[in-house]
Amino acid sequence: MASRDREETRRRLLDAAFVEFAAYGFGGARMERIARIAGCSAGLAYTYYGGKDALFDAVQCEVVDAAFVEFDAHDLPEYAARLYDRQHRHPELARLATWHQLERPGRVSRAAEVEAIRRAQRQGLVSTCFTAEQVLALVLAIASMWSNAPDDGSDHVARRRTVEDAVRRLVGP
Structure with a gap:
């Protein structure tokens, strides 16, 4: 007991x-x-x-x-969309992540994700216009761009599509 x-x-x-x-x-x-x-x-x-x-x-x-969202360097647009979905359902997770970045930067390693993006770049699946670190930062930023915005009744599905499309255009070879 x-x-x-x-x-x-x-x-x-x-x-x-x-x-x-x-x-x-x-x-x-x-x-x-x-x-x-x-x-x-x-x-x-x-x-x-x-x-x-x-x-x-x-x-x-x-x-x-x-509340982890599985990372997939071979399908970064879908990864970003799933991450957006999670943050839409649980905005407190996005707030906590923002506080973490502001107050305790560098405490979470993203080395595995960066290396996976590098491999995808070498395979020609992800654009090499940006470094792997830059790609990851941009994907995370796009996925979370509405996470702290008030829910103004905008169409969640349209926002999700926008996230997915923006990342697709960003990383497309």
């Missing part, structure tokens, strides 16, 4: 931290608020995660990565 309670508390802390970090970023998040939202003491939050750094990393690993 105690093991289940520990796991439930850990999960509540992760969920509360996700909400807090998405709303306030790493710098603005407060362990006391996270603990209050999770229904436990701040001391218990520190016991489970050791501090804000470790809790942020745990949120990144366990919550954000659970």
Whole structure:
């Protein structure tokens, strides 16, 4: 029984931290608020995660990565469209990613994706007008260009098609 309670508390802390970090970023998040939202003491939050750094990393690993979109260098337009879909359904993931880029740049390695794009470029499947790093940055930017925009009733399907088409034109050999 105690093991289940520990796991439930850990999960509540992760969920509360996700909400807090998405709303306030790493710098603005407060362990006391996270603990209050999770229904436990701040001391218990520190016991489970050791501090804000470790809790942020745990949120990144366990919550954000659970919503992972499989990367495919051979079909970057579809990858971008799936990433757009995910961000449309879960705008808080996009906010958290934005905070992560602003406050903790370089903490997530994209080396595997960059290398996959390089291979696709060598195979003639992806344009070599840009470096692999630039291609990845542009694809991610296009996929997320509406992620922080208010939902103005625009047609999701049309936006998705725009993302897919823009990336297709960008990477086409």
